Amino acid sequence: MRRPAWSLFVVVPLLGAAGLVGSVAPATAAPAPTATTASGTEVYVNQKDCTPDADGTMAEPYCTIGAAAAVAQPGQTVLVHPGDYPETVTFDRSGTVDAPITYRAVNSPDGEVKVGNGFAVTDTVFRLVGVHDVVVQGFFAANWSNASTVVVDRSSRITLDGLAVFNQFQAPALVRLTGGSSDVTVSRTWLRALGEAAGVAVEPGVTRAVITGNALEDARIDVTDAPGTVVTGNTVVNECDVAIRVAGASPGVRLHNNIVQTAGGPEYDPQPCDAPSRATAISVAAGSIAGSTADHNLIGPCTSRRHARRRVRRPPPPCST
Template sequence: MKARSRPARLGFVGLAATATVAATAWPAAAQTGYYVSGAAGCSDSGPGTQGQPFCTISKAAAVATAGQTVSVEPGTYHEQVTVKNSGTAGSPIVFQAVSPGTVTVTGGTNGFLVSGKSYVTIDGFAVTGTTGVGVKLASSNHLTVTDTTVTYSGQQVKGQNAAGFDLNGVTASTVAANHSDHNSFYGFHVAGSSTGVSLLHNEASFNAEGWQRNANGIDVIAPGNLVVGNILHDNEDSGLQFYTGGDNNVAADNVIYNNGDHGIDDLNVTGGVLTGNTVFHNCTDGINVEGTSGNYTVKNNIAVDNAVYAAYNGIACSRRVGNIGIYDSAPNGTVVDDNVVSLTTSGTMYHWGTTSYPSLAAFHAATGQGTHDIQADPLFVSVTTGSDSSSWNLALTQGSPAIDSADSDAPGEQGVDILGTARLDDPAVANTGLGTRAYDDRGAYEFTG
């Protein structure tokens, strides 16, 4: 820190030339942050400076206050980090890995626990091998978790399953650009009175309980949240689920494929918005709205080859089969339009109420829905079913019917795609879309040529 300049000497009329002014006492500057390192010379009884760092993140978490940053050097830290204090709106408490992905937190019940706190940021960590939830956020607000990976939380044993990220009673918070895979329950779980949570550009994959089909990539059972730009694949249950209590949520620009149940599952929820998602090759319905659900908007999505194979990891894909299925009382107040649908083998293209339809033409004639839907191959870059899904590329190629044909004024429609690309008007394609911009593309990816 730059030293303060000394106060100017003051002169006083009538005093002898030898008189001086007493020195001014300045308060000590507050420490702006703490450092943590497992290297030799660290000490939890030291000052936590870069030259004399703490040995544990927990020590820093116990003393860090508003406006301070905890910088953690690469290494493996065997502990649970419990955040003890809150930041403020202009001065959050920040926990950051000096080099993202090189700091591993392992061996505790949780990797990070934030309960009853506000204005806390966690950035750049790897959490693995916890007996409970990897990152647990509870009864808190204005939290930010970014660029953090959680793997192998809990055990694939009944009663010992644990999610990668769990938010319960969390408000006005952002969870973005994280990875959650190979956990024994949900990748991301949003529950309780959580609202105003944004799940943005995360990836959830290969999450599984192992003894029943129950682990979703993202599971939301709380109202008024935003799920945008996530990649959800190869999970044991659905890629994304909104369950009882998860009303009035928005899911947009997500890419969801190869999951063991639905692509997007909506059960006993109302007022949901499903816009601009790409949903491919899931075990059962690509988009499923059922139970007492209703008043849903299903627009600008691409749904291809869902519910057309027999089983996923030995579990039958025989229930709720179709590309887009609106079941039970869910048709009430629900709008389905501006989607692209396709099946490369015979199957159910749509389900509405109690009736299945093999084609868009049959669906539209019977229900009046899907006026601007298109039944055609969306022309993905690369998909070879039966191959490793990591080789699939669900972006669009030239000539796709999804290009410049979406409704830009659809609820939940984003001004950028999953990659952050602004909506582009392809000069080679007539604008057949609706809304303020007639050139948005359907699905999660904007075609850029």
């Protein structure tokens, strides 16, 4: 049984046997700040301890992430303290190569930073549009619609790191890289969709994207007409669907050191898929073969999707025939 819970954060990597590689209505906008941002290198957001006329200092933190994003400057780090932030955030201010703008969730044993907050947000939660040199770290982002949860559009030198991204309504993609964006990294992020959806979609015109160290559950990685994409060190667990799909003309793609499982069947009773061609672990279109490499990927065809989260407690059963 699926559990649409905010508390699902960790997917234990599945170590399978080596295999073959086959050929919305927006939420209310955050209010604009009434004072200039703090002049130091750190800007503070604390939904539990703020006032409407805050200035972003530790003593007077902003109430919303959007308020800080509206005034953040190159080289500053926006520190967001634990709490529920039912907002959509558009990052439209840029850093520089040597001084990026960093947005960091200050998660702790006392709580996490949750953005979107269930049914409160039906649009995209994080949107980076026409910006460069921005880092977003550590947030749990969830929305409840067909809109992608995170969108990077016409942007460059963007890092999305250590996020947890969840969507209950089967959006086509949880994280979309689009609009000819370049040099975007998605790393150490947990992504859970609702079956046959892309956890990360690298869309036409995107160049030099890096998808690394992520854990995807009931979701795949899609790369379409996106030259030079690197997909490495990811764990992809879904049920009878392609795990990593490279389509169109995406020459120079590197697919290395990924762990993939696409078996079907109920819990603790893995079964071969009814249509094995739909569950190809890694699919590369003919137009993407030139200059592309695939190596050291581990593919486990006979391990239950749900059992992957429990591997630390008992070994998986043998594959049914």
